[in-house]
Amino acid sequence: MSILVHKESRVVVxxxxxxxxxxxxxxxxxxxxxxxxxxxxxxGGQCHLGKPVYNTVEEAVLSTKANVSMIFVxxxxxxxAILEAADAGIELIVxxxxxxxxxxxxxAKKYIKSxxxxxxGPNCPGIITAGEAKIGIMPGFVFKPGRIGVxxxxxxxxxxxANQVVLxxxxxxxxxxxxGDPIIGTDFIxxxxxxxxxxxxxxxxxxxxxxxxxEIRAAEYIKEHVTKPVAAFIAGQTAPKGKRxxxxxxxxxxxxxxxxxxxTALQEAGEKVAMSPARIGSTIAELMKKxxxx
Amino acid sequence: MNIHEYxxxxxxxxxxxxxxxxxxxxxxxxxxxxAKEIGSENWVVKAQVHxxxxxxxxxxxxxxxxxxxxxxxxxxxxMTLKTHQTVGAGKIVRKLYIQEAIDIEREYxxxxxxxxxxxxxxxxxxxxxxxxxxxxxxxxxxxxxxxGVDPITGLKGYHLxxxxxxxxxxxxxxxxxxxxxxxxxxxxxxTDASLIEINPLVLKPDxxxxxxxxxxxxxxxxxxxHPEIAAMRDEAEEDAAELEAGKYGLSYVKLDxxxxxxxxxxxxxxxxxDIIKLEGxxxxxxxxxxGNASAETVARGFELILRDKNxxxxxxxxxxxxxxxxxxxNGILEAKRQIDVQVPVIVRLDGTNAVEAGEILKxxxxxxxxxxxxxxDGAKKAVQSAEGVSA
Numbered sequence: 001m002s003i004l005v006h007k008e009s010r011v012v013v014x015x016x017x018x019x020x021x022x023x024x025x026x027x028x029x030x031x032x033x034x035x036x037x038x039x040x041x042x043x044g045g046q047c048h049l050g051k052p053v054y055n056t057v058e059e060a061v062l063s064t065k066a067n068v069s070m071i072f073v074x075x076x077x078x079x080x081a082i083l084e085a086a087d088a089g090i091e092l093i094v095x096x097x098x099x100x101x102x103x104x105x106x107x108a109k110k111y112i113k114s115x116x117x118x119x120x121g122p123n124c125p126g127i128i129t130a131g132e133a134k135i136g137i138m139p140g141f142v143f144k145p146g147r148i149g150v151x152x153x154x155x156x157x158x159x160x161x162a163n164q165v166v167l168x169x170x171x172x173x174x175x176x177x178x179x180g181d182p183i184i185g186t187d188f189i190x191x192x193x194x195x196x197x198x199x200x201x202x203x204x205x206x207x208x209x210x211x212x213x214x215e216i217r218a219a220e221y222i223k224e225h226v227t228k229p230v231a232a233f234i235a236g237q238t239a240p241k242g243k244r245x246x247x248x249x250x251x252x253x254x255x256x257x258x259x260x261x262x263x264t265a266l267q268e269a270g271e272k273v274a275m276s277p278a279r280i281g282s283t284i285a286e287l288m289k290k291x292x293x294x
Numbered sequence: 295m296n297i298h299e300y301x302x303x304x305x306x307x308x309x310x311x312x313x314x315x316x317x318x319x320x321x322x323x324x325x326x327x328x329a330k331e332i333g334s335e336n337w338v339v340k341a342q343v344h345x346x347x348x349x350x351x352x353x354x355x356x357x358x359x360x361x362x363x364x365x366x367x368x369x370x371x372x373m374t375l376k377t378h379q380t381v382g383a384g385k386i387v388r389k390l391y392i393q394e395a396i397d398i399e400r401e402y403x404x405x406x407x408x409x410x411x412x413x414x415x416x417x418x419x420x421x422x423x424x425x426x427x428x429x430x431x432x433x434x435x436x437x438x439x440x441x442g443v444d445p446i447t448g449l450k451g452y453h454l455x456x457x458x459x460x461x462x463x464x465x466x467x468x469x470x471x472x473x474x475x476x477x478x479x480x481x482x483x484x485t486d487a488s489l490i491e492i493n494p495l496v497l498k499p500d501x502x503x504x505x506x507x508x509x510x511x512x513x514x515x516x517x518x519x520h521p522e523i524a525a526m527r528d529e530a531e532e533d534a535a536e537l538e539a540g541k542y543g544l545s546y547v548k549l550d551x552x553x554x555x556x557x558x559x560x561x562x563x564x565x566x567x568d569i570i571k572l573e574g575x576x577x578x579x580x581x582x583x584x585g586n587a588s589a590e591t592v593a594r595g596f597e598l599i600l601r602d603k604n605x606x607x608x609x610x611x612x613x614x615x616x617x618x619x620x621x622x623x624n625g626i627l628e629a630k631r632q633i634d635v636q637v638p639v640i641v642r643l644d645g646t647n648a649v650e651a652g653e654i655l656k657x658x659x660x661x662x663x664x665x666x667x668x669x670x671d672g673a674k675k676a677v678q679s680a681e682g683v684s685a
Binding site for chain 1 (some may be wrong): 562563
């Protein structure tokens with residue numbers, strides 16, 4: 001198995017015919033992702049990239065049995081798109097869009113929870129199960145199949161980490177970009193739970209950054225519930241206080257949310273933290289070697 | 295985005311929050327005129343800069359006559375205010391807020407901010423008014439009453455009662471307090487604020503609550519639906535280079551080191567700063583050219599970084615996903631042609647078409663461009679180059 005997405009996932013793309021949607025949906029199709037439909041209001045009935053286009057997610061679900069949605073809708077309408085997907089019964093919603101107002105996501109998250117849907121993102125690169133399905137904007141070739149799961153707040157740093165894992169002689173089971181906004185649909189703990197239970201994953205790489213306290217809570221969770229090796233990296237050890245570092249959520253507020261605070265929490269929970277971003281691959285490799293020899 | 299106190303008070307007044315009477319002034323003459331219009335007997339002259347801690351730094355002065363308003367305003371305008379919240383040399387005072395002085399019975403702190411953990415707004419109130427809330431939180435956390443407001447319920451009576459009893463208000467005082475709290479919370483929600491602080495909130499001898507100060511920050515992502523708030527932006531208060539970067543779609547933060555860096559992606563950009571430090575150097579900036587980096591954005595990045603004369607070397611760190619590294623390599627060469635790049639440029643390109651990119655740079659054979667094998671090698675070479683130049 002793998003987590004969340006696989007070959008059989010039936011994907012509908014919201015914002016299908018736009019520039020970004022078209023470009024990335026094509027890349028996903030090339031990768032082998034089972035894209036079954038697209039949604040662009042006003043373009044229902046057309047055919048785009050060889051797939052049917054619908055006006056609403058509900059129609060797409062009724063006609064194609066789509067169960068996963070990938071969203072490229074502009075920020076002003078993205079929360080609406082998330083709600084529409086959940087309302088139509090989509091199980092997994094992957095929102096790539098960056099720049100959504102935090103209040104919109106706050107409300108959307110409460111609603112989709114009541115519907116039983118899972119949201120990945122927003123402001124994230126998406127999710128990939130190596131060799132099976134790529135639902136997002138990451139370069140597929142970097143993620144060679146293997147048995148390491150990746151959870152990350154960042155985009156390109158995830159590619160960097162996956163590349164290091166591959167160079168260290170291993171591969172990726174599933175990699176999930178959870179996004180860098182202050183409120184996100186799925187956090188480290190949700191995914192640690194899934195990876196711990198996944199028989200295709202032997203070890204986990206967790207990449208956090210400054211801002212918020214998700215990493216600290218993840219550290220507490222790992223200590224109690226995760227038996228598989230976890231290698232962590234926290235970006236922003238040199239970030240100044242009170243400045244937003246690119247991601248809307250990457251800000252040290254007062255004295256809270258520093259990299260050091262998170263690194264300490266992870267270390268106190270007994271986790272291995274790579275201090276250098278160049279050592280993510282070797283850190284998980286060492287842990288795997290140790291766990292295999294036991 | 296931040297706004298000034300005078301703008302914040304205007305906005306809060308619009309929502310029905312009782313604020314002190316006052317006006318903005320940009321000259322001592324105007325200050326005197328505004329003071330006369332307000333018609334009090336005592337006034338407060340307040341520097342309008344985007345930073346807290348103004349009082350201690352000399353940015354808030356009392357005046358007992360119109361002449362004194364003039365005099366204090368003249369002194370304050372143009373002065374550089376250095377508070378615990380400003381960086382570097384401080385902030386130049388360009389505008390003032392002239393406000394009526396009021397009688398104070400008691401002072402409170404009142405704030406609304408997003409609680410990221412519980413994913414809802416939290417109202418914070420304290421009887422320790424006028425104090426830095428961070429200090430109160432660290433030293434006497436029991437003095438802060440926190441009430442989370444779930445977006446599903448909205449602000450209800452029981453939230454208000456928790457706050458009122460927590461602040462040990464009498465029933466009559468609670469009624470008055472609610473007159474401030476209800477519109478304040480409405481303002482927070484309707485303007486997509488990310489922070490509201492009233493410090494101090496004042497209880498006057500006549501039993502009425504009034505906002506003596508007001509600080510508002512907004513969610514940048516929501517400004518598109520609040521053009522009237524976006525128009526309040528005071529660009530003079532922001533870092534010129536950061537502002538310009540934003541216009542190009544780049545995310546830039548200036549730091550104090552001498553190794554510049556140009557990176558695609560925020561997480562990788564922070565990591566690049568970190569590894570420069572680990573290699574013994576100091577990063578000169580954070581710069582994210584975005585997931586869709588192009589030759590153009592890289593050239594703009596060079597321009598911005600080179601304006602900082604401390605920079606002695608630049609590390610370009612691109613992990614090409616959707617972005618093709620060969621295009622970035624051409625962008626670097628193009629930037630070199632357009633801009634006078636005097637410092638060594640260390641280039642680390644990995645991912646899509648990295649091999650082709652390496653060839654392009656090798657063939658161009660420019661002495662100042664060093665190719666790095668990986669992230670660690672790039673950081674090491676950049677730090678060494680920067681030291682070499684400065685030595």
